[in-house]
Amino acid sequence: MNIIAIGILGLCFGSFVNALVWRIKHKRDFVRERSECTHCHHVLAWYDLLPIVSWMLLRGKCRYCHKAIEDSPFIEVLVAGLFIISYITWPYLWTGVSMVLFGLWLISLVLLTALAVYDARWYILPDKLVWPLVVLGIFIAGTRWIGVENLTIDKALLQIVGGITIISGLYYGLYVLSKGTWVGFGDIKLGLFIGLTLGWQQSLLALFLANFIGLIVVLPGMLSKKLTPKSKVPFGPFLIVACILAFLYSKPMIDWYIKTLLGL
Ligand SMILES: [Zn+2]
Incomplete structure (x- = not known):
């Protein structure tokens, strides 16, 4: 029902x-x-x-x-x-505060889907979608880290600052290095939402997944020479898919990795 x-x-x-x-x-x-x-x-x-x-x-x-x-x-x-x-596959028990987080998550999914569609079609992450998402990320961070995961303020801040540094920090570095040709400023802003929502561990996972998914999608085009290193490929959708996977499935993915690949 x-x-x-x-x-x-x-x-x-x-x-x-x-x-x-x-x-x-x-x-x-x-x-x-x-x-x-x-x-x-x-x-x-x-x-x-x-x-x-x-x-x-x-x-x-x-x-x-x-x-x-x-x-x-x-x-x-x-x-x-x-x-x-x-x-x-909601990763938390259904307590009152977890249901609030679920509601916020569903709103994020709506905005993330709109962003992915927009970026895939027009190669841009519009501010009208990214900024509301960042504000939503602040509410999600408060609900998740303090309300659901019961972290102390300093540990919650570590998650948030770590997550933002991993995604937005790295992209900002790449943005400066490449003078805006490898990544757009939109990806840096999207990284704020991802860092707030995922924290540092899941942000690392999301970064890995985004590159992995990107490679799988882009590689056939590269091999068949339909894509050249100069082709424009929107990175936003990969990052968005990775963010959703990392939020919902980080535990089973990390368990699988440790068991299967490390044999522990
Ligand atoms: Zn008509």
């Missing part, structure tokens, strides 16, 4: 991600304006906006001009999937 409710919530937020990305790209007000078709600008009715259902009924085409709907049902399913796996 809970899983179905969380899945439906995820579909609705996925639909919101589609709208958010489009409205930020086109500099539209995403609070007051009604949703409209991106081609004919016909204002859409509520029955045109049901996640998945409307898309299927309309066979992916606008009811009014019959051009392809730009909003992707894939994003809706993706967010629903992220919500559901977060619920099933």
Whole structure:
């Protein structure tokens, strides 16, 4: 029952991600304006906006001009999937404060998905998404380190400062060294959220995972010469996937590593 409710919530937020990305790209007000078709600008009715259902009924085409709907049902399913796996594999006991953390985490997933989609399409992590995420990271840090993990203030600060240093610090170094060609400033800002949320151990894991995933994705393109060292590859999505994996699965991954690779 809970899983179905969380899945439906995820579909609705996925639909919101589609709208958010489009409205930020086109500099539209995403609070007051009604949703409209991106081609004919016909204002859409509520029955045109049901996640998945409307898309299927309309066979992916606008009811009014019959051009392809730009909003992707894939994003809706993706967010629903992220919500559901977060619920099933939540790494904490379900106490009151852990449920608050879960709520904050779901909001982060919405913003992280929007960021990944935006970066993959337009090679930029927009401030309108990154800064709210950093603010959210501050709330997550307080809830996680003090509320859920019961750390003392100095240990909590060590996690946060360590995490930020590992991701943002490293990227800032690379940014300065490469004069902004290897990493963008957006990645440094995203690193603030990741450091706050993950702490230093999981940030290290996320950094490793991001590079590993990036390599797996980029390598076939490099080998087939579709990508050259000068090709633009957005790093944000790799970092975002790595952050989600590190937050939810650091313990099983580290246990697996110690058992399988170190044979302990
Ligand atoms: Zn239309």
